[in-house]
Amino acid sequence: MKEDKGIKQINFGSGPAALPPEVLLQASEAVIDYNQTGLSILEIPHRGNLFANILEESKALVKELCELNDEYDVLWLQGGGRLQFCMIPMNFLGAQKTAGYVDSGHWADEAKKYAEYYGNVRVLSSSKESNYSRLPDFPKNIAQDISYLHVTTNNTIYGTQWGSLPAITTPLIADMSSDIFSRKRGYSNCALFYAVAQKNIGAAGATLVVLRKEMTKNIASTIPPMLNYNEQLKKNSVLNTPPVFAIYTSLLMLRWTRQKSIATIEKESIEKCSLLYNEIERNTLFTPIVTVKEHRSRMNICFAANNYEIEKGFSDFCNQHYIAGIEGHRTVGGFRFSLYNAITVQQVERLVSVMQEYEAIQNSKLKTHNYTNG
Amino acid sequence: MKEDKGIKQINFGSGPAALPPEVLLQASEAVIDYNQTGLSILEIPHRGNLFANILEESKALVKELCELNDEYDVLWLQGGGRLQFCMIPMNFLGAQKTAGYVDSGHWADEAKKYAEYYGNVRVLSSSKESNYSRLPDFPKNIAQDISYLHVTTNNTIYGTQWGSLPAITTPLIADMSSDIFSRKRGYSNCALFYAVAQKNIGAAGATLVVLRKEMTKNIASTIPPMLNYNEQLKKNSVLNTPPVFAIYTSLLMLRWTRQKSIATIEKESIEKCSLLYNEIERNTLFTPIVTVKEHRSRMNICFAANNYEIEKGFSDFCNQHYIAGIEGHRTVGGFRFSLYNAITVQQVERLVSVMQEYEAIQNSKLKTHNYTNG
Structure with missing residues (x-):
């Protein structure tokens, strides 16, 4: 990478990825003075109106872009995809059940490996034998003991991608980290989907989680609040200090996405x-x-x-x-x-x-x- | 809070807190073009040289400011204090042991409550009976079955603070979220200390963890990598995409701290x-x-x-x-x-x-x- 000229580069990186110049300009200005409040975006209180407005607008935009009704809610969390790899089995696997994973590449396999720390896991289809140069079959006739099916919609390393996701009766959980908001795909066929912000959403440090509220009904109270989707929902993403700047940059990008x-x-x-x-x-x-x-x-x-x-x-x-x-x-x-x-x-x-x-x-x-x- | 004038306010907020104007200016400029690389700080790859240099300089500055030798290592994590409240007992409590907590206020009590999800906990001293308007006694003659002693050095809600920390034989773990780098205090008397960035370190979204490397020797391999200090150390804070902007802002603030x-x-x-x-x-x-x-x-x-x-x-x-x-x-x-x-x-x-x-x-x-x- 050229590092000595200050000439704007075209960044084709897989993430942290390029952001539109107008988003960068607004984010940069907010670091000095957020919306003429006399406060930097880095200083605004996370429990005040300024941040509450950022949060509510961002949530509304996510639901609008994904065409979701009020059965869904939106969370901004920290910890990237890997903390979701932990939280998903922790919250949804259940002692008597088995988690189903589709193995379409490295990240799908990592998600599966994390689930194995928490209980029974079954790989329902895999394209490992072809070095992931193609997609595996999408599982059909999923067994009753499968508590959820996890898919990775876009496989950054190999360059493969699922298009629209099918409606299935098993709760479908999708890692959309590298292709969210890039296409229509039936987002509402997912019980939960998540994406790190540093590709199509905004800046590294925020993770978007969208879930059907009914998914939180049976979460065990033995899971501490920070790692418990139910508690995070109750506290509307401010259980603790959220990554304010990363969420604000995501809001700027969501506005850009809606406008386009x-x-x-x-x-x-x-x-x-x-x-x-x-x-x-x-x-x-x-x-x-x-x-x-x-x-x-x-x-x-x-x-x-x-x-x-x-x-x-x-x-x-x-x-x-x-x-x-x-x-x-x-x-x-x-x-x-x-x-x-x-x-x-x-x-x-x-x-x-x-x-x-x-x-x-x-x-x-x-x-x-x-x-x-x- | 006045929100309509664009006149710079003096921000006495408890966090996200004020940052020096020169730090804000440099952070703002980096959002457009990081060090004349032609890339925004939000776009730089987290596994490239640019970020490796940010990481190494920040780690060296933390060790220098806290006067720590090479027995210590420095981690940048996500999830704020609450994820540390989980990770500390998860990694260090041990099945046959009891975690010791000093109850000096709301945050100390929260840390203790999180530990209770993971095992046996004992409160070794508390000032709850005085509504936390004073500090409890610092525990003496700590029992052999206590795996670590957790203290919260500064109690933001009540306005109380421990000064220097004593050298004790039990591993001392300190939440320094709201007073790190504000005083000399014998940082090396801690086996581990941590602090969220949005007060004295930088911007919300990064959490600093400093620990004696020997602390990671007996961490159970049943803890998934993302929540395992040993695995995080092995991967030098880039187990997954770190919050690059929050860490860079912290580096700017660390430079400011060292200069002062x-x-x-x-x-x-x-x-x-x-x-x-x-x-x-x-x-x-x-x-x-x-x-x-x-x-x-x-x-x-x-x-x-x-x-x-x-x-x-x-x-x-x-x-x-x-x-x-x-x-x-x-x-x-x-x-x-x-x-x-x-x-x-x-x-x-x-x-x-x-x-x-x-x-x-x-x-x-x-x-x-x-x-x-x-």
Whole structure:
């Protein structure tokens, strides 16, 4: 990553991810003076009206964007996905039951491993045997002893994604950390869904949890309040001091999302990933990693270079062109470009032209080489 | 609180608390462009060099400020004090042992209640019978079956504070959320101490935990990584995406603290609380709540008004003079002025003059009243 110029980079990182310039500007101003109150957003009391308004507006926007009725409530928590990996089995597994997990990759598997600390777990489908380069089947005819089914909707490392989620009778719990608000998908088919803020929602430090209120009815009172969804709901996300700045930045991003609309975001998302996948498939230097087209993620586009020299060369070339956050996960290698909501179509067009420019340079090198040796 | 003018208020709130203007300015600038990298601080990757440098510098500063050797390590976690209330007994209580708690007020009692979810707990001393208006005795001759002793060094609600902590053989665990870095105190007498960031450290969303590495030797492997100090240490606070902005703001505040020095901060802290307590005791309208002078907190100064009319009137008067965050906790009432590290001597002098001005107005009203009725 280029670190010496102060020229704005295009950040294709998988998270913490890019945010729109107007969101960054408003967040930056609020650190000095929040809405002309004479107080920094970092100083406002979390039990006063200023924060109560932020909280209520953010909750209303989440419900509106996900088309949810009043059977649902919204929580802002801390601790990221991993604390949800703990809280979900702690609150919902139950002593006589078994938790069902769909194993679509590293994060789905981590969620499952955490559940094993708390009770019985069964993997209902997995694509591990194909190194997660495709989605597993969505489980059908789920057994009665399964207390909930956990899915990870988008698999950042491998670049696969579930589209719409089906309506099932078993409570469906979805980790939407890396694709929430990027498409319509039947959010109300979930009993609970959650997402870390640092991809499509806002800034690292806040975790969004949306759940059907009836889910909290049978939570054991032996779970301490901080880790108990029921107690957190009763205290409306201010059981203790919340991450005020991260939630406020999320509110700014939620306003941006509503103004744009999920429909427009989804349309642009399709356009962005088509642009990039078309170029990967056309470009003679690169090969896509996910070959099953209908399993491809619109959020994370993973591809390999033809050889190590091309990989290193293209990485440096991106660096020189102020394109950041492009490395594939260490377990997969190659490149990963994350096209979260804040990334524009123009930025993807810029990336495509950089890929073409790099190919042209390589081809001309090759010709010179052939000529010299010819 | 005055919300309509954009004039900088003096924030005496108990937390999220005031931060120095220079810290706010640097934090604000980093939201647009972090150190001329072309990336916002909200976008930088948490596993890259940029964040690794923030983490290492912050850890070194904490150890330097607390005069700790390499037997100690530093963690940045999420979840505030309450998640520590869970993790401490979860990690350190042990099945055959009893956790010892000193009950010096609401937060100390909350910490104890959380421990009761995990095992045997004994309160070794308490000042509950005096409504926590004084400190309890510090426990002596602690029994062998006590696995750790938990104390809350500063009691924000009541305005009491422990000074230096004694060296004891039982592992001493201290919640220093509201007075860390405000004084020298023998930090190395603690086996573990922790503090939420939103008072003397930085911004809400980060929790500082400092512990002797040997404390993690016997932690049960049945505790999932996210809640396990041993696993968090192994992963150097990046087991998952940390709250980057809150940690960076804390680093800015740590640099400010080092530049000023703990010695100077402590000297000013004594000056600030003397100024305010002298005025409370002199002023005919107010009465201090903590009568045992050596138990008084330098951080939170609590006092009552002579009657409801004075209370309401002074509250409005402060509001008119851009003085915010002054209400006492609902369980104690009256006023609470928090003099955390970012509050200057000049700001306390300003407060004292506002108190004197208000007294003069009340006295002149009284004279007019007496004259009218005379």
